[in-house]
Amino acid sequence: MKDAPLRLALFDVDGTLSDSQEHICAAMTGAFAAAGLPAPEAEAIRRIVGLSLPVAIARLAPEAGPEVQQTIFDAYRQAYFTQRQSAPAPLFAGAAQTLARLDAGGAWLLGVATGKSRRGLDHLLEYHDLERFFVTRQVADDHPSKPHPAMALAALAAAGVAPENGVMIGDTTFDIEMGRAAGMRTIAVSWGYHPVAALEAAGPDQIVNDFAALEAALAEMARDMAQGMMQDAGDDER
Structure with missing residues (x-):
């Protein structure tokens, strides 16, 4: 039996985690x-x-x-x-708790891909005590702007995760387009800055309305990824 694959949940910041x-x-x-x-x-x-x-x-x-x-x-x-x-921008209610549960659960590595500068991101994470959660932090200083996939691909490489085992989570069409271009699954959140109709047109795998639904969607995706790996292993044995 193969080891379970690493999985990466890659978060946008402004409009997804932070109400800026x-x-x-x-x-x-x-x-x-x-x-x-x-x-x-x-x-x-x-x-x-x-x-x-x-x-x-x-x-x-x-x-x-x-x-x-x-x-x-x-x-x-x-x-x-x-x-x-x-004071930096506040977090959306439930954001910190969701990150803590995902980090403790072990099913996902967590990362950030944001249009913020490194200085701005580091200050926000330090202020809200979120630094420990993220294994990769990709910022605008180092990459072309979203929706170019460079930021997502760099995060996957840094985490050692294959694109099919990653999911991009964001509130804008740019996030969804970037994730899809990188070969990742995508989850759009409805509480951010782009209208739901625009998000739907971008073609995410799911749209969620609160952090509880986001956690449930990630749990479902983790199960799907694990089942896909088991299917691949069975095919290899045949």
């Missing part, structure tokens, strides 16, 4: 003001959450030149840094 909408919208509004531009609507800002910051700004200000976009970029980073000095 207020911080992101305030920082982006201030950044556009610093560049002398009217602020985008909150819904437009929510639609770019998950993208790397330069890509997000280019989408929000497509007619602005490189210098103006750089001004927005610098002002946003400074505004977000200033905000988090008081």
Whole structure:
């Protein structure tokens, strides 16, 4: 009998684990003001959450030149840094408890793939005492923006997990598209920043409405992966 395969549950952060909408919208509004531009609507800002910051700004200000976009970029980073000095964005209720149960359960390795910077991610995880849960942390500093699969593929490689034994969990279409492009299963969460209709169109394996449903979906996927391995082992013996 083969050993059980390693499995990776790869989490997005903003909109999935952390409710950072207020911080992101305030920082982006201030950044556009610093560049002398009217602020985008909150819904437009929510639609770019998950993208790397330069890509997000280019989408929000497509007619602005490189210098103006750089001004927005610098002002946003400074505004977000200033905000988090008081307190980073809160976690969604149940997020920390779910991570703790998954970590203790042993069925999954846990990882992060986020459009945040490394500095921002490290500060958030340290503040909420989540650092110990994640065997891999992939950030925007090191990869092309989602939905490019580089971030997910790097997480799988770092964890030593085959794509078919990984699942990407996120609240945006970018997360689902990235996971699918990397050959992973995908779970969309409905409590984040992209509408459920958009998530459905992206084609996730499942959409869940709370952390209890997420844990149940992961347990079901772990069983499916184990059954698939047993089937493969039986085929090999024949």
